Amino acid sequence: MNTTDIKIDAHIEANLDYWIQQLARLCAQPSVSAQNLGIVECAELVANMLREQGFAAEVMPSAGNPVVYGEGDGRSDKTLLFYLHYDVQPAEPLELWDSPPFVLDRRGDKLYARGVTDDKGHIICRLAALAAVRDALGYLPCNVKFIIEGEEEVGSPNMPAFVEEHQELLAADACIWEFGSVDYSGTPQQSLGMRGICYVELSVKTADIDAHSGLGGSLFPNAAWRLTWALSTLKNQDEHILIPGFYDNVVGSSQRDLQLIAQLPDEASKLKAQYGLDRFLLDMEGGVAFRKTAVFAPTCTICGLESGYQGPGSKTVLPATARAKVDFRLVPDQDPADIVQKLRTHLDAQGFSDVTVTYLGGGRPAKVDPDHPFVHLVNQAARDVYGVDPVIEPLIGGSGPNYPFIHTLGLPLVSAGIGYPGGQAHAPNENIRIEDFIKGTRHTARIIERFGRTTD
């Protein structure tokens, strides 16, 4: 380890209690976007915490919740952008928490609070890393910018437009994403992209009121049947999505992607046990094909069905309304707006103009070149901190607003962070291990320091 890294690490260790206090301060401010709870207050708090660390910061309006923008000048002409979010998931169900969700509680080597890992711990991690680097070097080695949004937990509906509108302000050379984690073995995982999503509701109304099935069964259109037939035209049992043109823009996985996927741990049997599955789709049993399908296949998932009588026993009713929630996970270069249009065209062509399609939100898929120099820099920094090579996920199954950062701003983007598999993000007793916070902060600091020294 060189003397700079030693100084940085010593600063992080020496200031650990201070940063845990700052994390406690941030977690004490509820900021539940789904419930519109404490959003504006939390945005102001985050801006103040940035200012306290010497950054310029402002709370900017968006079409939805305010966005905290921050910046600080460094010695090189490189700019590193941190994407983060200050909003959190609802704390409910409260009775399953062992300590109050909005009070940071230290128990043993862990810290508990809503948002402690997702994503407030990452906000503090970035600030702690920046302070350590600046104090160790006497200056910031690169320019830094922050974009800390307040709607990530409700799908970041306004992030693409915000980024589009503020391209100049947000201009940078690389981006560190909001999360990062080690796996069960302590190996850091780094993901280079996320699937997109297109979430729709299909609804049918065939009458003003439900009818008795003995009266209407032979005569009246049935909303539940209309919906069932419409859905059955979307995907066949071979998991092939039947909407014409659905696969048109699918790029597929590269040889390099497959190489990375081959190196990932195989979690098929763990998943089978955890979820109580008898089988996987398409007779898959694990292996590279399984891990490739997991993320590189676009999906059409029925997330919910609702119609008519759902109670115990029987009720002889013919439903006037029926609804389905449907979630398409998209892979590069599919586009949710295009998918919604193709879905509408398909339903009309199949005779289902009576099925209403309501777009409930979505985002485009995006991924970064695994051989981008910035990716190598982040990986090398992880190797130095964690002592092992990170595993690289070329794409993950979930979705997030990384498209505007990768494509609108044109940034390489890598995850680095403080999470671990037991972190209970979105669930009661959300927590981090202090050791992961330290390592994630050291990792972030090394990225900043080395990025300042890059010349390409």
Place this chain on the structure above:
Amino acid sequence: MNTTDIKIDAHIEANLDYWIQQLARLCAQPSVSAQNLGIVECAELVANMLREQGFAAEVMPSAGNPVVYGEGDGRSDKTLLFYLHYDVQPAEPLELWDSPPFVLDRRGDKLYARGVTDDKGHIICRLAALAAVRDALGYLPCNVKFIIEGEEEVGSPNMPAFVEEHQELLAADACIWEFGSVDYSGTPQQSLGMRGICYVELSVKTADIDAHSGLGGSLFPNAAWRLTWALSTLKNQDEHILIPGFYDNVVGSSQRDLQLIAQLPDEASKLKAQYGLDRFLLDMEGGVAFRKTAVFAPTCTICGLESGYQGPGSKTVLPATARAKVDFRLVPDQDPADIVQKLRTHLDAQGFSDVTVTYLGGGRPAKVDPDHPFVHLVNQAARDVYGVDPVIEPLIGGSGPNYPFIHTLGLPLVSAGIGYPGGQAHAPNENIRIEDFIKGTRHTARIIERFGRTTD
């Protein structure tokens, strides 16, 4: 009108207040089979009311709620069986009643209470008619039997077995069914049969717990998809039911049935307006074909769908379970047990062995020959009382336990009663018009008196 009829009618008029009091007494005893409320008490009360009218009566056990059996000897060797039920629908929603549901309330020319038309008013109607005939003649002209069950409102699950077991006790020559009604124009309607029903729940469980759709979408079987695909194999958009052998036992409508159907009023436009329909199935617009399809086509109705997330907005969940309620209306000579078996075979053949079929109840369809002398007797009696020819429905769309009476006991069976279209059966403010009670009682009395005189 002959002197006997005049005497009978005078007796009914003179005793009207007494019978309204008896109806109030019966309605004051709640007897909600779906809620197991007051069932045994009501069975005892009904048996006592039969005894007070000079009939032998006993409360007999069944595999479910007790059955009240009653009998009385008459002058001829003919026996007339009255099928009725003492159970009622739940009174809820209570806030929509204008008077307490279990207190008979007279407002103007109407009587209000839960069960006043379905079916306690009919129990009183039969007793009032029998008393009038006996007092007018000085004797009962035929033997009478009563079978008054306590599970009609929950599908009469034990009636077929009860009738099978007690064939000798229930032996008779004809049966008067539990209901009967005039239409909007005051014309009495008489139905000669009911469709059968086979009510099932289809359920699928693909995992122990729901999964995140970003994780499982490409990998995990989805219960909602399994259910959707399974359902879509049951019926096509031409309303053709695709279960092999489903139509094997369908007899179809006779020329005589079609003749009767041709004489029925056309209610297509009334239904369209009442239910807010844009169209009927199969481009039907009314007419004889419409009225024939309404009752002579067997159906497959999805009564309910339930899976995954059903709340507002989006939740990216992959459901582990899904359920559908499905109701098949059956026509002569289909059999629910056979249909369940064919459904199971079909689902297995289509690869849906993972879809569980749970039989929730049903009964066989049955109808009576429109030219049976007893049908003519009942119709002639109606003409005399109402002054118009009754309209004859060879089959109605709803279902009830008439199969064991028509086929196990071999009885001609006709409806005759006190209902009208505004009676709100099953709904708040259930009511009868006193005038309909009087006419229905006169009609019942004439049937009894004439049936005693038949010799064939």
